[in-house]
Amino acid sequence: MRGRTAADMSEDEEAQLVRYMLNDLPQKDCERIEELYFQDDKYFEALAALETQLVRDWLAGALTPRQAAQFEARMRSDAALREHVAMVEALAGCTAKEVPTGSAKAPIGVMRYFLSLRDIPTGLALAGSCVLLAAAILLITLSFVRISQLQDRVTTLAALRLPAEPAARPSAFDPTFSLLAGVSRGAVGPQALFIAAGARLVHLQALTPGHPAGILRVALRNPSDGTQTWSAFISGGSQVEVAVPAGLLQPGDYVLSAETGAGEMIETWQFRVVR
Amino acid sequence: MILGILARRVADMAESEINFPEEEYRSIRERLITFFRLHRRTDPETCADEVICRAVRRLREGANIDPSLRAFCLGVARNVLRESFKEKAPEELSAEPSDQREGQFARLSRVEQILLLNECLHSLPPEERRLLLEYHLGDRQLLARRHNQSANALRIRVHRIARKVLKSVQPQPGRGETHPKHPAEESHL
Numbered sequence: 001m002r003g004r005t006a007a008d009m010s011e012d013e014e015a016q017l018v019r020y021m022l023n024d025l026p027q028k029d030c031e032r033i034e035e036l037y038f039q040d041d042k043y044f045e046a047l048a049a050l051e052t053q054l055v056r057d058w059l060a061g062a063l064t065p066r067q068a069a070q071f072e073a074r075m076r077s078d079a080a081l082r083e084h085v086a087m088v089e090a091l092a093g094c095t096a097k098e099v100p101t102g103s104a105k106a107p108i109g110v111m112r113y114f115l116s117l118r119d120i121p122t123g124l125a126l127a128g129s130c131v132l133l134a135a136a137i138l139l140i141t142l143s144f145v146r147i148s149q150l151q152d153r154v155t156t157l158a159a160l161r162l163p164a165e166p167a168a169r170p171s172a173f174d175p176t177f178s179l180l181a182g183v184s185r186g187a188v189g190p191q192a193l194f195i196a197a198g199a200r201l202v203h204l205q206a207l208t209p210g211h212p213a214g215i216l217r218v219a220l221r222n223p224s225d226g227t228q229t230w231s232a233f234i235s236g237g238s239q240v241e242v243a244v245p246a247g248l249l250q251p252g253d254y255v256l257s258a259e260t261g262a263g264e265m266i267e268t269w270q271f272r273v274v275r
Numbered sequence: 276m277i278l279g280i281l282a283r284r285v286a287d288m289a290e291s292e293i294n295f296p297e298e299e300y301r302s303i304r305e306r307l308i309t310f311f312r313l314h315r316r317t318d319p320e321t322c323a324d325e326v327i328c329r330a331v332r333r334l335r336e337g338a339n340i341d342p343s344l345r346a347f348c349l350g351v352a353r354n355v356l357r358e359s360f361k362e363k364a365p366e367e368l369s370a371e372p373s374d375q376r377e378g379q380f381a382r383l384s385r386v387e388q389i390l391l392l393n394e395c396l397h398s399l400p401p402e403e404r405r406l407l408l409e410y411h412l413g414d415r416q417l418l419a420r421r422h423n424q425s426a427n428a429l430r431i432r433v434h435r436i437a438r439k440v441l442k443s444v445q446p447q448p449g450r451g452e453t454h455p456k457h458p459a460e461e462s463h464l
Contacts, residue, residue, distance in 0.1 A: 009427050014427070020313070021313060023313070023315065034310060034349060035346065035349065037306060037309075038303075038306050038310075038345045038346060038348070038349045039343065039345055039346070041302070044305075044306060044309075045431055045434070046427060046430075046431060047309070048309065048434060048438075049427075049430045049431045049433070049434035050430070051434075052410075052430060052433055052434040052437050053415075053430050056410070056411050056415075059411075074313075074315065077315040077316075077317050078312050078315070078317075079317075079381075080312060080319075081312070082381050083379075083380050083381050083441065084437070084441060085381075086380050086381040086388060087380060087388075087392065087437070087440060087441055087444060088411050088437075089388075090380075090385065090388040090389050090392045091392065091407070091408060091411050091412065092412065093385065093388070093389035093392075
C-alpha cells in the first residue's frame with residue numbers, strides 16, 4: 001500500500017478490509033493489515049472511511065445477512081460506532097430540502113405508494129377523511145337499526161312461544177246459528193242472530209256442498225266497507241263450523257266468507273246481529 | 276484507581292525525555308483507539324492511553340525502537356490486548372450493548388438529534404453538506420461518476436466531512452468533558 005493512494009485500493013483489498021472491520025479475517029491477515037495502517041496514513045484513512053460506508057450500507061440494508069450480523073455485533077461493543085450510526089440515522093431527518101430527488105434512489109414497492117400520499121393536497125385529504133367518517137357513522141347507524149329489528153323479531157318470537165291464553169270456555173248462553181248461502185239472515189223479520197249478554201262464543205254453521213276436504217280460510221267482514229273483523233283457518237269439507245268470539249259480533253250486518261288456501265272464493269253468507 | 280493510574284502516568288511523563296511530537300502522539304493514539312475498537316474492547320481510549328503510557332516507560336528505560344515508534348506501539352498494543360483478554364474474555368454477543376457507555380449524541384431524543392445535526396450541518400460549506408447527504412441517502416456510484424472520482428476517493432472525502440460532523444455534535448471542550456492530553460501537557464498538571 002505504500003507509495004499508492006487509498007483511491008487505488010482494489011476491490012479485493014477493500015473486501016478484505018471490510019472483513020477485518022467485521023472481525024471476519026484470520027489473525028495473520030489481521031496483523032498484516034494492522035501493520036499497514038499503523039505505518040501508512042492514507043491506508044489508515046481508507047480503513048476509517050470504510051466505516052462510513054459500512055454504516056451507510058447497514059442502514060440501507062445493503063449488507064449481506066452475515067455482514068449485517070457481524071456489524072451489529074460490533075455495534076454492541078462499540079459506543080463510537082453507535083454514535084456514528086445515530087448521526088447518519090438523524091441525517092434522514094435533515095434531508096427534505098437538501099437532497100435533490102433525482103439523485104436519491106427511487107423508493108420501491110409499497111414505500112412508493114406511501115410516499116405518494118405526501119403529495120395529496122391537504123383539502124383533498126380532509127374531504128376524503130370526512131367521507132370516510134360519514135361512511136363510518138352511516139355504517140354504525142345501520143348496524144344499530146338492524147340490531148333493533150333483530151331484537152324486535154326475537155321479542156315477537158318469544159311472545160309466540162308463550163303459552164296461549166286458555167280457550168274461552170263454552171257457556172250455556174253460547175248460541176249456534178245455521179247460515180244458508182244466498183240468504184241474508186235477519187235482514188228482515190225476526191231471523192236476525194240474537195246473541196245473549198252472557199254468550200262467549202257464537203257458533204256459525206254453513207254448508208259448502210261439492211267442496212273437497214281441505215284447509216279453508218274463513219273471514220268475517222263488514223259488508224258496507226269490507227273491513228275484516230275476524231278470520232281463521234279451519235279444516236273444511238261439505239260443512240263448516242266456526243266459533244267466533246261473541247265480543248266481536250256487535251249489532252250490525254256481517255258477511256262470512258270461505259276461501260281456499262290459494263285464495264279461491266268458495267261461498268259467502270250474510271247475517272245481522274242483534275243484542 | 277483511575278486517579279492512581281493518572282498520577283503514575285503524569286509522573287512518568289514528567290520524567291520522560293522522549294521526543295514524542297504532539298501530532299505523532301495524536302496520530303498513534305487514534306490508531307490505537309481504532310485497533311482496540313476493532314478488537315471489541317469496550318474501553319478503547321483507556322487501552323490506548325495504557326499503551327502510550329507503557330511505550331513511553333519502555334522508551335525511557337532504553338528499549339530499542341525498531342523499525343519505528345508506531346510499530347513499537349503496535350507491539351505494546353498487542354500485549355495490552357492479550358492481557359485484556361485474560362482479564363475479560365471477548366464480549367459475548369448479546370441483544371443488549373455490552374458497552375453501556377453511550378455517546379452524547381446517541382443519548383439525545385430523535386428530535387434533539389435532528390435539531391443539533393441540522394445546526395452542525397449548516398456550519399459546513401454547502402458543497403460538503405450536500406455531498407454528505409447525497410452519499411448517505413442517494414446512489415453513491417452515481418455520485419462518484421458525477422464527481423468524476425473513484426468510489427474510494429469519494430468515500431474518503433465523505434469520511435472527512437462525517438468526522439467533522441461527528442466532532443461537532445459532541446460536547447465542546449470547556450464544558451466539563453475530559454479530552455486526551457498530550458503527555459507533555461499532562462506533565463505540567
